[in-house]
Amino acid sequence: MAITPFQALACPLDNKALRRQGASWRCADGHCFDIASQGYTNLLPVQKKRSLDPGDSKEMVAARRRYLSAGHYAPIADAVSRAVLADHTAGQTLSGLDAGCGEGYYLRQLASAALREDRSLSLLGLDISKWAVQAAAKQDKQTAWVVGSNAALPVLPATVDCLLCMFGFPVYAEFARVLKPGGVLLQVDAGPDHLRELREVIYPTLKPARSEEAAAPAGFTRLSREIVSCRVDIAGAEQIADLLSMTPHLYRATAEGRARAAALTEISLTVDVLVSRFARMG
Template structure:
């Protein structure tokens, strides 16, 4: 089955319905948003930007794309795909939002797994970085692409079955708003040992912080329904992959010059993957 396009969006300026006419999305107050030649639409108003080019840079996205294409993080992608597949059951229609999609690797992996079934699938990648959304659309032109913030998701209320948030910045109130009754938030966060080899090279004092706290998302209606650790040791990665890994993570920008110099010497090493996948499900349906 083909991936389905979006039929409605929400105007970021007045929260009115946006409908598509040709290459433009327009609301009743005549706010217009053109579809870029790459196929995505930018719904991040200038007044909502904290910089001229927010989010991950073009260089970070390119490094992440090349590193992920090497297959080192396949265990994470497979675990996410299996988790979402199990949540879907026998549904014949499904809408998925990847909130903080990056260059689309995880969303596309999930879609590949779901489309082996007889299902009508609408999949949307959203990111605050225009470079991320452009790369997501290049990876799979059939994915819907939105440049927007998780703080103001330009999708209608109760329009999504699943919201993915992989190594991202969750805004649970918005996630819950766009989810249908019985929907699920699928989180993937780094564990204490994730990339410990890289972090040990960069920092003099390595912090083994636990996965992000999800308690703000939990209440009488929303409960933790799945918790799965994904741990693996990568194949040997070469110097170029080490560089890509460094550039694609925040560690490059947090490290001292000495730490960056030490990281630049890494090559032909294995790295530890340690990720916690959690599903927050609506329980009152």
Template sequence: MDTFTAPLFGRLCCPLDGLPLTAQARSWRCPSGHTFDTASQGYINLLPVQNKRSRDPGDSKEMVAARRRYLESGVYARIATGVARLLMDGLEGQAPYACLDAGCGEGYYLRCLQAQDTKGELALIGLDISKWAVMAGARSSPAMRWLVGSNAHLPVPDASLDALICMFGFPVHEEFRRALKPGGLLIQVEAGPEHLLQLRRIIYPTLKDDKPADATGPQGFSLEAAERLSFDIALDSQAQIADLLLMTPHLFRASAQGLGQARALARLELTVDVKLAAYRRL
């Protein structure tokens, strides 16, 4: 089967005034004169200083590297396969389909999607608030559009996306609905109650009760498909356990004693438990 490359998504908006951006050589410019350069690594920074909550928001360079090592080991490959299946089964209309990963990290799940897209039907967009994550993604996969930006203000026009993915992230459903076309698809992945339970029992003195599931779903969307994916994995080195700790918020929430106990382990058996849902934009 021939392999094709989908075109890069070009319908970007200025993060300062929402006006359309036009590509000019290696820059993007809006009618008001705001200009954003394409970095040498191939990404565009569309997160203005005034929209940052810190000097260097999002994951650090070290966290990004840890996440890449951990995910590239294949431990979450079944999640990537499930996301790709839900997405490809739910796409409607004509290709190419604009698909944005909101909170893409270093792009593992987008690369898995790209590998499945043998006909070049997906115009893939990775967006993250961490410049280090987006930089890593752009270096590894230049055939995608890479943006530094916020889920709260996606730098794309109204109704411009065919699909949107949010993996273990911070969904902003009102903004997602704005950016999706009517009938567009939202794929959302969240941790289930048993997710990494063995690790959490080590690093926390007590575990919080799980929040009850929201049966109604986000406003402005209809639930099209839902499934729970649960399987066991084994981390066989202190280095891999350290990567898992570094790539998750657990690093900042866990007790010092618990972190020390986890880091001392040479092997850790874990349950992966995630909830996958596909929502249709009304």
């Protein structure tokens, strides 16, 4: 079995199918998108950008790579891989999209798990940050990597079996459009106790946790909900800074809160996430 690049890409200018021609992707109308030397393709036209350099910066991507490579979120990756492969029919190739892939950690872990279980996957990683996609492409040549936006996925309709949204920005109408009927959306969100100890350092008070379970998004039915919880020990100011830089708390915290975090040399943290599986209706 093998991991192969996802092929059902769509032109971001006219939504027509893209075909690989040498080192480029072209649609029937002649729009051409070159494959960069690192192995990724930019499918985010300048007119659809909200800033000159959207998404995570080069420094944030490097911090995320260092933190995830240390294995602190391996239990999350394992739970995601199990959930994806549970929907995999032996002998078939499952197409997967990570919408907001960052530097590719979760897709790399999924690919490794699939190969261990002798499964075939066709994978696409997409992120709005060119620095994230560039880093992902440098580490993995078996997956297709593209710069793009969840608001307008450059993917043909009904071509994806499983879509991952990891701590990201879900656009459910787009997710439903690209998923096959019965396809699975696997969404990972922070739970009420996620990184509580760090939040207690950087914020004067914590907001009350939401107790109710959110309804399934429009166009989907809920399949399952799993809580992944564990403890991680972070040693060194550099690793703590890496963690903070890959969370929204970097921007939400005050200067005083960030200074308190920067003074830490070690911290024991709760990892608490919700892994929700939804099926595309219709």
